[in-house]
Amino acid sequence: MAYFTVDKVAFRGVAACVPKTVLRTEDISLFTQEEAQKFNEQVGIFRRHIADESVCTSDLCYEAAVKLIEELHWERKDIDALVFVSTTPDYRTPATSCILQDRLGLSTNCFTLDISLGCCGYLHGLTVLSSLISANHGLIKKALLLVGDTLYRTSSPYDKSRLPLFGDAGTASALEYDDNAPALDSLSHTDGSFHLVTITPDSGFRHPVTLESFIYEDYGDGIKRARIHGNMNGLDVFPFAIKQGPKVMNEFMEHYGIDRDKDVDYFLFHQANLQIMKIVDKKLKIDEKNKVPFAIEDFGNTSCACIPLVMVSRIREQLQTKPLTMLLSVVGVGFTWGVVRLKTNKIVCPELIEL
């Protein structure tokens, strides 16, 4: 069982950056006004922030990191590790974490690592980086977790089933070795038999990009895309998410003996589809009104940035002013799915940045 209990790592702060440009559902030309309205009601995404082609995920993460380091009053030379999680890196080589180490002016003593993961990226990033810090008994003291994606432009502009779902965002989180920090608990699952359900067919070495990769095919129902575009079969993700989402949360709460009413301040879910979140909340019988912040209406699905973006845009004041226990949960591409219990104590949380 992929349970982790990682001690001696404190979560010090979180920042997020989104592009300035906002695209409303009504302005997506693939939709009639009536379709746009139905989409808003059912999927819950009214607006999304989208980056122009000159802005990469690393640019958004960079801005978030600069602000976070400044407000934490950290010295850049003290940052010993940087992990970058994204499916939209700057290049295939070199790793974007190396570029960010230099751009942020971090020491050459810094450990860097790229992790390629979408939706579940924040959970995996927290688990991997905190495990690294904890295992090092204080030799790595301060570390940055930079997580984000710019998925809007990975859709075909003629794919009604995918284009409206995604927005762009980059985030930065700060972790620090601390003997007195509460444990971070994590549970993770993988089922790669679903890897074709969300896939960019011609994007790597299995099916390299060729001229044919750019030829559009018509799949009907307002879906035209080429093999270089991201493809998501939402109708196959949906039943999996409404089944496994509640199941993994119950499994986690049972394992750690967590009372959903007394022991949890917030449940932070992946913001992919309002309908999925409503079904999951209902099945879990959790206090949706007071304990489940939503940010999907303003940002859409920002992949691995969803959860830190909810933190910054919806519960910033609470994060700054009181100790909190949060259960973070995601079902996503791979498929990978899991839960992380994150405890914070009056952390640094700069206002949402727009670039």
Added chain:
Amino acid sequence: MTLEEFVSLFAEQFDDTPAEVFTPETKYSTLDEWGSLVALSVISMVDEEMDKSVSGSELKKCSTIEELYNLIEAK
């Protein structure tokens, strides 16, 4: 759940198509209103009312409401 109940719940997932249009023989994918959003509602209804999981590919594979009902009931 009876086939009759299923047809009526299936019909409820549509906003604009009148309920009397729906029979066990209805080929749902030919209806004007059929699309991914209605399909999500059908999947969600099957999950909630029948405690069964139906996938997008299964919705595509079946033609009539009765065929879909039989597939779900056999699970």
